[in-house]
Amino acid sequence: METSVLTQPVCKFAPWDNPAQKPLVRFENVTKKFGDFTAIENLTLNIYEREFFALLGPSGCGKTTMMRMLAGFEYPTTGNIALANTNLQKAPPHKRPVNMMFQSYALFPHMSVEQNIAFGLKQEKTSKAEIKQRVEEMLSLVQLEPFAKRKPHQLSGGQKQRVALARSLAKKPKLLLLDEPLGALDKKLREQTQFELMNIQEQLGLTFVIVTHDQEEAMTVASRIAVMDHGKIVQVATPAEIYEYPNSRYSADFIGDVNIIEGKIDVTTGETASLNWAEGETPLKVSTKQRPNHGTTCWLAVRPEKLRISKEKPENADNCIKGEVWDIGYTGNISTYHVKASNGSILKAQVSNREHLADRPITWEDTVYIHWEKGAGVFLEN
Amino acid sequence: MTVADITSPTDETSKASGTKADWGRTLLIAIPYIWLLIFFLAPFVIVFKISLSDVVIARPPYFPTFDLSEGWQGFLAMLQAFDLENYVWLTEDTLYLNSYLSSLKIASISTLLTLCIGYPIAYSMAKAPQEWRATLLMLVILPFWTSFLIRVYAWIGILKKEGFLNYFLLWTGIIDEPLTILNTDTAIYIGIVYSYLPFMVLPLYAVLEKLDTSLLEAATDLGCSPLKSFWVITLPLSLPGIWAGCFLVFIPALGEFVIPDILGGSSTIMIGKTLWVEFFSNRDWPVASAVAILLLFLLILPIVLFQKQQEKQMEVSR
Numbered sequence: 169m170e171t172s173v174l175t176q177p178v179c180k181f182a183p184w185d186n187p188a189q190k191p192l193v194r195f196e197n198v199t200k201k202f203g204d205f206t207a208i209e210n211l212t213l214n215i216y217e218r219e220f221f222a223l224l225g226p227s228g229c230g231k232t233t234m235m236r237m238l239a240g241f242e243y244p245t246t247g248n249i250a251l252a253n254t255n256l257q258k259a260p261p262h263k264r265p266v267n268m269m270f271q272s273y274a275l276f277p278h279m280s281v282e283q284n285i286a287f288g289l290k291q292e293k294t295s296k297a298e299i300k301q302r303v304e305e306m307l308s309l310v311q312l313e314p315f316a317k318r319k320p321h322q323l324s325g326g327q328k329q330r331v332a333l334a335r336s337l338a339k340k341p342k343l344l345l346l347d348e349p350l351g352a353l354d355k356k357l358r359e360q361t362q363f364e365l366m367n368i369q370e371q372l373g374l375t376f377v378i379v380t381h382d383q384e385e386a387m388t389v390a391s392r393i394a395v396m397d398h399g400k401i402v403q404v405a406t407p408a409e410i411y412e413y414p415n416s417r418y419s420a421d422f423i424g425d426v427n428i429i430e431g432k433i434d435v436t437t438g439e440t441a442s443l444n445w446a447e448g449e450t451p452l453k454v455s456t457k458q459r460p461n462h463g464t465t466c467w468l469a470v471r472p473e474k475l476r477i478s479k480e481k482p483e484n485a486d487n488c489i490k491g492e493v494w495d496i497g498y499t500g501n502i503s504t505y506h507v508k509a510s511n512g513s514i515l516k517a518q519v520s521n522r523e524h525l526a527d528r529p530i531t532w533e534d535t536v537y538i539h540w541e542k543g544a545g546v547f548l549e550n
Numbered sequence: 551m552t553v554a555d556i557t558s559p560t561d562e563t564s565k566a567s568g569t570k571a572d573w574g575r576t577l578l579i580a581i582p583y584i585w586l587l588i589f590f591l592a593p594f595v596i597v598f599k600i601s602l603s604d605v606v607i608a609r610p611p612y613f614p615t616f617d618l619s620e621g622w623q624g625f626l627a628m629l630q631a632f633d634l635e636n637y638v639w640l641t642e643d644t645l646y647l648n649s650y651l652s653s654l655k656i657a658s659i660s661t662l663l664t665l666c667i668g669y670p671i672a673y674s675m676a677k678a679p680q681e682w683r684a685t686l687l688m689l690v691i692l693p694f695w696t697s698f699l700i701r702v703y704a705w706i707g708i709l710k711k712e713g714f715l716n717y718f719l720l721w722t723g724i725i726d727e728p729l730t731i732l733n734t735d736t737a738i739y740i741g742i743v744y745s746y747l748p749f750m751v752l753p754l755y756a757v758l759e760k761l762d763t764s765l766l767e768a769a770t771d772l773g774c775s776p777l778k779s780f781w782v783i784t785l786p787l788s789l790p791g792i793w794a795g796c797f798l799v800f801i802p803a804l805g806e807f808v809i810p811d812i813l814g815g816s817s818t819i820m821i822g823k824t825l826w827v828e829f830f831s832n833r834d835w836p837v838a839s840a841v842a843i844l845l846l847f848l849l850i851l852p853i854v855l856f857q858k859q860q861e862k863q864m865e866v867s868r
Contacts, residue, residue: 239771240770241767262771262776267772268771270764270768274762274765274767276765276768278786288772291772291773291774291778292773335772336772339772339773
């Protein structure tokens with residue numbers, strides 16, 4: 169597996185690689201149809217205990233449907249969903265050890281922050297003293313102690329988000345579902361809250377499933393990501409794996425920025441394939457363990473930050489494309505050069521701006537060389 | 551979380567830009583005030599004046615009358631002739647107190663009945679598929695297309711001894727003897743509930759339709775059964791609709807005259823009926839006016855109290 173290539177901490181958390189580990193959540197050949205529309209198609213997926221699992225995809229890809237099936241608001245048309253080895257087939261939402269944090273937060277407007285957090289505990293005949301203690305714990309967890317008596321309409325967006333989180337955590341669910349939990353927050357607060365969510369998840373040792381369309385958010389918080397498209401899972405892997413070794417153009421394109429070059433196989437020698445990508449250009453080399461036949465159409469994906477750009481033709485580069493600077497996207501910390509190759513396609517190369525603006529030599533309409541190692545690209549067959 | 555977060559940002563009210571906008575605003579507010587002044591305050595003052603007068607056999611049937619030609623002296627003389635005799639009279643004869651109490655009872659019970667019937671209707675309308683809702687709303691309003699009076703008369707045909715209801719019940723074998731419903735309090739309740747049901751259903755529907763379904767999902771997600779979540783979420787959040795509907799039914803029902811007159815029996819006394827008798831049969835305008843003024847205060851009191859309560863609640867939650 170490619171996983172071995174990545175540098176991982178010594179005691180890594182990877183229950184999905186351990187065949188002895190029993191998954192907490194199991195989707196088995198789940199299909200969900202709404203009338204003629206198939207929202208989820210024959211989907212099988214395991215989620216393990218203490219995971220922070222992200223369902224990532226564009227709107228309408230079925231990620232919310234999956235979450236709603238876990239919560240019990242929808243039932244699968246065919247197939248099974250099991251939670252900790254109990255079949256959830258017919259369990260109504262109020263009988264599942266699963267809690268959800270809603271995208272709209274769904275705070276009860278007629279109840280104070282305290283009452284909102286205590287709501288779930290009250291349904292369980294928990295003693296008054298225990299409820300009080302638990303509510304206090306939750307309030308301190310989300311740092312909202314001074315707001316206990318307030319009503320939701322007196323809170324800011326970020327505070328509401330915390331109350332919603334505290335409410336869904338109060339019952340210590342086996343599984344916490346988060347439906348676009350940070351969607352309504354501004355960028356700064358969102359980034360800060362992402363780390364808080366991760367800390368809370370680790371601190372409480374719970375299993376989180378998050379639904380998001382924001383790939384950066386998924387990359388930051390998740391232990392594993394399932395990239396979804398049209399009711400199907402395209403790839404399930406750790407954020408680094410998906411980023412470095414996407415299994416398809418869809419995953420490569422959905423996570424991060426990428427250059428995808430289409431071509432036909434020239435020759436495959438050892439673990440290197442050569443790709444004819446444009447008339448009169450040297451074939452591009454890419455490392456792969458597959459042995460594709462000569463003439464098959466395939467793709468080379470390479471991340472913009474892995475490309476190097478220079479005004480002089482480099483010596484001994486595995487791949488080198490000559491082009492013209494078409495556009496420069498300057499975002500402060502990095503500059504993205506859009507370089508037009510001989511066949512008209514645009515390649516993006518990112519350079520971090522270590523020097524001051526005036527010292528940077530490359531500018532519009534310069535002739536430049538883009539080059540990269542054969543290991544930097546990924547060979548894709550679909 | 552910092553201390554700065556505790557004080558919520560106050561909305562910067564935009565300063566009025568120039569006197570032109572101020573004028574427009576004043577004019578806009580003035581229109582409803584002038585309307586109320588002409589069509590509510592002025593008639594009220596006239597009725598109040600009559601209620602302080604004495605009954606005479608004349609035209610108009612009360613004294614003193616206000617004559618502009620006598621000027622300031624005439625006005626002062628009129629003021630001196632005023633007394634509270636009619637109000638004292640209302641406390642001396644138990645008929646009036648009984649009418650008020652009986653009206654209160656009938657209005658309260660029928661408001662409660664209307665709520666019990668109207669809530670499920672409004673609830674099922676709000677839960678109906680989107681494409682049906684407009685039609686259902688239409689059906690609720692449909693009775694208004696026929697005259698109120700004709701609809702109340704139609705109930706005589708249903709409720710009388712040889713009416714449709716008795717005919718149907720005898721036919722099904724539920725009863726052996728025809729029921730006496732017409733000219734009883736039951737008939738009044740049926741009439742009021744039927745006539746005022748739309749006033750209950752419409753505000754309730756407006757509230758229930760806007761209710762965020764994710765709140766109910768959140769409640770069940772937190773372990774609350776669907777039935778219980780109705781009591782702890784739906785019902786409390788529909789309280790504004792319940793209050794609005796109850797006031798819309800209770801207030802007209804309290805002064806109702808047509809329904810008790812047509813469907814009720816001679817033994818049923820309601821304040822609206824008593825007022826009518828004083829005005830048209832006895833031609834005692836001053837007493838009738840005093841009854842009307844008291845009725846108004848009887849209605850204003852609960853409304854003011856309710857609003858104070860609402861304001862207090864808002865203060866507490868702040």
